[in-house]
Amino acid sequence: xxxxxxxxxxxxxxxxxxxxxxxxxxxxxxxxxxxxxxxxxxxxxxxxxxxxxxxxxxxxxxxxxxxxxxxxxxxxxxxxxxxxxxxxxxxxxxxxxxxxxxxxxxxxxxxxxxxxxxxxxxxxxxxxxxxxxxxxxxxxxxxxxxxxxxxxxxxxxxxxxxxxxxxxxxxxxxxxxxxxxxxxxxxxxxxxxxxxxxxxxxxxxxxxxxxxxxxxxxxxxxxxxxxxxxxxxxxxxxxxxxxxxxxxxxxxxxxxxxxxxxxxxxxxxxxxxxxxxxxxxxxxxxxxxxxxxxxxxxxxxxxxxxxxxxxxxxxxxxxxxxxxxxxxxxxxxxxxxxxxxxxxxxxxxxxxxxxxxxxxxxxxxxxxxxxxxxxxxxxxxxxxxxxxxxxxxxxxxxxxxxxxxxxxxxxxxxxxxxxxxxxxxxxxxxxxxxxxxxxxxxxx
Numbered sequence: 001x002x003x004x005x006x007x008x009x010x011x012x013x014x015x016x017x018x019x020x021x022x023x024x025x026x027x028x029x030x031x032x033x034x035x036x037x038x039x040x041x042x043x044x045x046x047x048x049x050x051x052x053x054x055x056x057x058x059x060x061x062x063x064x065x066x067x068x069x070x071x072x073x074x075x076x077x078x079x080x081x082x083x084x085x086x087x088x089x090x091x092x093x094x095x096x097x098x099x100x101x102x103x104x105x106x107x108x109x110x111x112x113x114x115x116x117x118x119x120x121x122x123x124x125x126x127x128x129x130x131x132x133x134x135x136x137x138x139x140x141x142x143x144x145x146x147x148x149x150x151x152x153x154x155x156x157x158x159x160x161x162x163x164x165x166x167x168x169x170x171x172x173x174x175x176x177x178x179x180x181x182x183x184x185x186x187x188x189x190x191x192x193x194x195x196x197x198x199x200x201x202x203x204x205x206x207x208x209x210x211x212x213x214x215x216x217x218x219x220x221x222x223x224x225x226x227x228x229x230x231x232x233x234x235x236x237x238x239x240x241x242x243x244x245x246x247x248x249x250x251x252x253x254x255x256x257x258x259x260x261x262x263x264x265x266x267x268x269x270x271x272x273x274x275x276x277x278x279x280x281x282x283x284x285x286x287x288x289x290x291x292x293x294x295x296x297x298x299x300x301x302x303x304x305x306x307x308x309x310x311x312x313x314x315x316x317x318x319x320x321x322x323x324x325x326x327x328x329x330x331x332x333x334x335x336x337x338x339x340x341x342x343x344x345x346x347x348x349x350x351x352x353x354x355x356x357x358x359x360x361x362x363x364x365x366x367x368x369x370x371x372x373x374x375x376x377x378x379x380x381x382x383x384x385x386x387x388x389x390x391x392x393x394x395x396x397x398x399x400x401x402x403x404x405x406x407x408x409x410x411x412x413x414x415x416x417x418x419x420x421x422x423x424x425x426x427x428x429x430x431x432x433x434x435x436x437x438x439x440x441x442x443x444x
Contacts, residue, residue, distance in 0.1 A: 003029045004318050006144055006154035008167055010037060010126045012108065013286030013303040014160035015115035019057050020311030022122035024405045026318055029152065030119070031144075033131035033161070037116065040263040041189050041218055041225045042108035043300030045070070048100035049361035050301045052390065052423070053308050056403055062114045067106030068219030074199035079252035085202060089356035096362045097389020103297055103359075105219040107189070111300075132161075135170060137281050156314060157282045160307070163272075165288035171279045177272025177342075180293050180349050181229075183211075185267045186236040188226040188243050190215075191260040195224065195253065203251050205231075213250040223262065238264040269293040271346045273339055277331040283310060290338040293349035296359045298341045305361070306334050312405065312421035322443025333369050340364075362387060366424055373438050375429040380414035384428040388419055399423075407444060 005021055007014045010032035021028040046054070046063065054060045073085035090102040116126060131147040135157060142157040159167035168175070195201065197217040205211050211229040218225055228246055230236050237245070243264060244255035272291045277284045286303030310330050316322035341361075347353035357363065366372050367385030374384035382388065390399050393412065402408050407426070408419045418427040418435060427438040 001141055001155055002152045003027045003154045004156070005029075005314055006031065006142065006152055006157040007160055008132050008144070008157065009160035009162060009286070009288070010034075010112070010116070010128075011160060011162065011286065011303075012043070012111055012115060012300055013288075013307050014158070015112060015119055015126075016053075016057060016304045017158060017160065017285065017307035017311050018119045018124055018126075019059075019115065019122060020307060020405075021315060022119060022124045023058075024311070024315035024319075026315050028124065029154070030124070030126045031130035031132065031146075031152075032126055032128050035129050037109065037112045039109055039189075040107075040187070040265060041223070042187075042265075043294065043297070044105050044107050044216075044218065044225060045103040045297035045300075046106060046111070047103050047297060047301040047359060047361045048096070048098045049364070049387070050304050051100045051104055052098065052399070053304060055399070056423070057118065057308075059114050059118045062117070063104065063106055063111070066110050066114060066220045067104050070103060070105050070219075071198060071200045071217060073202050075202045075204065076252065077204070087200060087355065088359075089354055091357065091360065096357065096360065097391055098360075098362055099390055100360075107218050107221060107223075107225075108300065110220060132166060135167060135282060142281050155281065155318065158310065159282065159284050159288045160286045160303075161288055163287040163291040165284070167282065168274060168284055168288050171282060173279060173284065174275045175272040175291070176275060177270060177291065180269040180271055180346060182268075183229055183231050184234070184236055185269065186226070186228045186230060186238070186243070186246065186264065187267050188238075188264040189218070189223050189262040190226050190243060190247075190258050191222060191262070192224055192247075192253065192257050193222075193259060194257055201251075206250070210250060213246070215247075215251075236264075236266050238266060267294075269295075269349060271342050271349075273335070273342055277335050278327070283327075283330060285310060289334075290342055292342055292345040294345075296345050296348035296353075296355050298345045298359060298361075301361055302338055302341050306338075308422050309334050315405065316443055326442065329369060329371050333366050333371070336368075337364055371420070371426055371442065372424075373427045375427070375434055376415060379428065382412075382414055382417065382425060382428070384425050386425050388417070388423050388425060 005028040134145040201215040203213040213228040240261040248255040285306040292299035372385035
């Protein structure tokens, strides 16, 4: 074998998985078809649960330094400020057992740079310009063939190559879903020096032939993310002049206000879920497994947590500590979560739900997983399958004890808890009676 795990795609999902495996001593290789990391702000919001994951992966300080909180929305009408609009329902400090109360903004391109730097720090790298054209698997491993260069042999492979995943299509795994909006959306990163960066500027449609446009100041940069819906099935003009003309048509700004256009994209919102997240020794993660509307900021966050769920399981199996059956729980646990979050994203897209507690992803749990064993007749506020909250007990921060790639045994007033490497309770009991049987089942 050349590597233990081949990861196809160097977006946030693939990079986060590479980091998690590297800190476990797993030989992994991340390959990317492009010559560089993907440009563009794309998914720019990190939810509180993802920020907790990033702390464990060792990138939180850099993420905090490079990003910022979301601004309040400012609605414009006829060139005048018409009123403020709150984009999110933030929690109170400590309300959900987290130090984070709302999403943190960082452009995806900067997010990826930070993840890549951490991967490099751990002694791993990304092989750019490596386009996978064929995967072959047998009972021992997976062989990846590329458009150029020699094949790579791995024990397992993970497709993190996006919504149009070539690996998923090659495996014949269907995506079931729907187009949420037949009209295209133009997304661009632009520089507008004269526009106030205090606000997230919102420009509602001015007529039946117009459409919504928003300009969000990208934290940590001097750029704005432009999002504009194009009604009537109009194909967007992605040229710099086309972007400038669109801004001039829908806002009080002139075309010359846009001094630079860095990146543009034609985006058509849809919601889709892969029929399964695994085919033999090959796993789907991130957008390769589930595609969301950007409403509510759930897609990138769900993707990173796919990686966080899969990483420790691959590490345990590859080290020989856990049975290969542990890998079956990846699809068992993550696919229902993805299905649930897809429903939330779609509801927010249709203005049927708010960007509130559910979008922060702190309440997602694995209570119904076969890995969750609750032995108490009357569970307290923390049950098997739940995320351990970020609390301080007797002067000790629980997350400081949980940090790292291992399981942790916690004894609290409410019981005894064996916490998985991803911060969720695996086993819970009033005492340690019966814990040994569970430990043997999961390879401890």
